[in-house]
Amino acid sequence: MFSALAGMFGGIGHRIIDRLWRFGSGLRFFAYILIYSGESFRRLHLTIREIYFTGVLSLIIMLVSAFFVGMVLALQGYNTLQRYGSSEAIGVLVALSLVRELGPVVTALLFAGRAGTAITAEIGLMKATEQLSAMEMMAVSPIARVVAPRFWAGVLSMPLLAALFSMVGVLGGYMVAVPLIGVDSGAFWSQMQASVDFKEDILNGIIKSVVFGVACTLIALFEGFDAPPTAEGVSRATTRTVVNSSLAVLGLDFVMTSFMIVA
Amino acid sequence: MERTTIDLWVGVFAAAGAAALFGLALKVGNFNSATLGETYSVTGAFENIGSLKPRAPVKSAGVVVGRVDNIKFDTNTYEALVTVKVDKRYPFPKDTFANIYTAGLLGEQYIGLEAGGDDKMLQDGDKFSKTQDAVVLEKMISQFLYSKASETNDTKEAE
Numbered sequence: 001m002f003s004a005l006a007g008m009f010g011g012i013g014h015r016i017i018d019r020l021w022r023f024g025s026g027l028r029f030f031a032y033i034l035i036y037s038g039e040s041f042r043r044l045h046l047t048i049r050e051i052y053f054t055g056v057l058s059l060i061i062m063l064v065s066a067f068f069v070g071m072v073l074a075l076q077g078y079n080t081l082q083r084y085g086s087s088e089a090i091g092v093l094v095a096l097s098l099v100r101e102l103g104p105v106v107t108a109l110l111f112a113g114r115a116g117t118a119i120t121a122e123i124g125l126m127k128a129t130e131q132l133s134a135m136e137m138m139a140v141s142p143i144a145r146v147v148a149p150r151f152w153a154g155v156l157s158m159p160l161l162a163a164l165f166s167m168v169g170v171l172g173g174y175m176v177a178v179p180l181i182g183v184d185s186g187a188f189w190s191q192m193q194a195s196v197d198f199k200e201d202i203l204n205g206i207i208k209s210v211v212f213g214v215a216c217t218l219i220a221l222f223e224g225f226d227a228p229p230t231a232e233g234v235s236r237a238t239t240r241t242v243v244n245s246s247l248a249v250l251g252l253d254f255v256m257t258s259f260m261i262v263a
Numbered sequence: 264m265e266r267t268t269i270d271l272w273v274g275v276f277a278a279a280g281a282a283a284l285f286g287l288a289l290k291v292g293n294f295n296s297a298t299l300g301e302t303y304s305v306t307g308a309f310e311n312i313g314s315l316k317p318r319a320p321v322k323s324a325g326v327v328v329g330r331v332d333n334i335k336f337d338t339n340t341y342e343a344l345v346t347v348k349v350d351k352r353y354p355f356p357k358d359t360f361a362n363i364y365t366a367g368l369l370g371e372q373y374i375g376l377e378a379g380g381d382d383k384m385l386q387d388g389d390k391f392s393k394t395q396d397a398v399v400l401e402k403m404i405s406q407f408l409y410s411k412a413s414e415t416n417d418t419k420e421a422e
Contacts, residue, residue, distance in 0.1 A: 052269045056276045095291050160280025167283035170291055189290070197318075198292040206284075 026222045032143050033151050033221070039141070040148035047149040047156075054115040054150070054217075055157030059164070061114055062107060066165040069102060070094060070172025078181055087183055091192035094173030095166075099196060099205045103166035105253050108212035111158060112245035116220035119150055120241040123224030124234035147225065151217050158213025159206050166205065204260045211256065215248045301351035303387040304332055307361040307374075308342040313397025315363055315372045321347045323376040328353045331374060347374060349385075356381035357389070363397040372397060 040046060077093040123146065126132050132142040170192075177183040196202065220241045227237035312334065321329035329349035337344050349355065358379030365372050379393075 048273050049269055051273045051276065056272045059276065059279075099287065099291065157276075160277065160283070163280055163283040163287060167286045167291075170287075192291055196292045198288055202287050202292050 022226070025226070026218070029222050029225065030218055033148050033218075036141055036144035036148050037152065039144040040152070043145075043149075046145070047152050050149045050153030051157055053118070054111075054153050055161060058111060058114045058157070058161060061110055062161050062165055063168050065106065065110060066098075066103075066168040067172040067175075069106060069165075070098065070169035070174075071176045073097060073102075073169070074173035074176035074181070078177065078183075087181070088187035088191055090177045090181075090183055091173070091188035092195045094177070095170050095192045095196050096201060098166045098169040098173075099201050101253070101257070103169065104162045104205050104208040104212055105249060107158065107162040107165045107209060108216055108249040109246055111154075111161065111212075112216045112220070112242055112249070115154065115157075116216050116241045116245050117238050119154075119217070119220040120224040120227070120238045121234060123147070123150075123221065124227035124229075124237050127225065127227060128229040128231075128234060130229075147221050151221055154217030154220070155210065155213040158216070159209045162205065162209035162212075200260075204256075208253065208256055211252055212249050215252060216245045219245045219248060302329065302348040303351055303385070304346050304348050305355075305385050305387075305389050305391060306344055306346045307391035307394045308337065308340065308344055309363065309394050309396050310342055311396040311399060312343045312345060312363060313365070313372050313399060315345065315374070315397065319371060319373050321349060321374045321376060323353070323355070323378065328376065345374070349376075354384040357383045357385055358392055359385060360393045360395065361391040362395040365398065 073094045074090055077090045078087055081087045081089055081093065123132075126142075126146065132146065135142045135145060174185075174188060177188055178185045223237040223241045223244070224234075227233045315331065315334065317331050317333055319331045320327045321331065329347050332346045332348045334346075335344045336342075345361075347361075355376060356379045358381040360377040360379065362375045362377065363372055364375045385391075
């Protein structure tokens, strides 16, 4: 009985220590990426290629979901607002929720699912097929050649994707509110412009999306780089990428929002 | 340098992202009205500012002419000191009235300026000589009930 209990606590402790170990080596990995960034910027075409794979190819899923999110927000918002006779405020509701929260957060979650998994699987497989060791043999740093371009591509793509998400979401909200429901188009835009602040709302949203970009890309890269070089190891690493990225995004979102709202 | 189709797509992506940012700033946000350009600041003392907040609009005849810059509490007079920044394009006379109004029944509060007839204009760092406080709904209701009650008492006594 006692030994079983001790074993259980021992197991928990072991897992916690293992997590902390991974967290620490993840941070060391981040430092390596920053150190090797200069070297990878000298071959800029690598980064541009990765922007194509992480940013451009994610566009379609982002834009379609943004359109639907905006439309749903407008429908739901109208349902509540019209009870208080202020259905013109629907533009404010759609724009603020998209620019402040949904734009950066949903973009980051979709990014983790669309681009993050691809990065993890690709790097994990490169490791499993010993391509990374082959690079080291040829005195080419795999971090400078493979990891850093993907990191910067993710960090640069995320704010652009989030801005596009918010803009297309607002257009989706407009499509529902104005032609479908019949809210006045002038009131929709003017109320929105009166309450959305460039610094407080839009700039803070962009800051959020940059932080999410760093977090999601770093997690995807690290999980891939740290994956056991087996088929099972790569598949587990891919799952961990999605789980850890989502948790990191939502947790960081709470922390940043509490700072931004108080200030 | 050799050009590839990937470069084109990345260019399109970056341009679209930048366009979305500009769209958010100009169409969704109030980037153009938030930057007032050259301003001068005038201070007004109010006994009660209600729920006036920094960055609330300052309007005259319904047109936004400035914004509330900061709100302080003065311990000498126990009044609120509200500093507003007014656009340099709109000079106001020295005896301009500053009132705190509410947009709609429950809307946000703003400062309304009513121009007086003085020849001299307000300069940077001046004070509003005449101010009017925010209307506090509870105070108004209690005053109304009180006057109603005293009215009915009067009529009863008359009978």
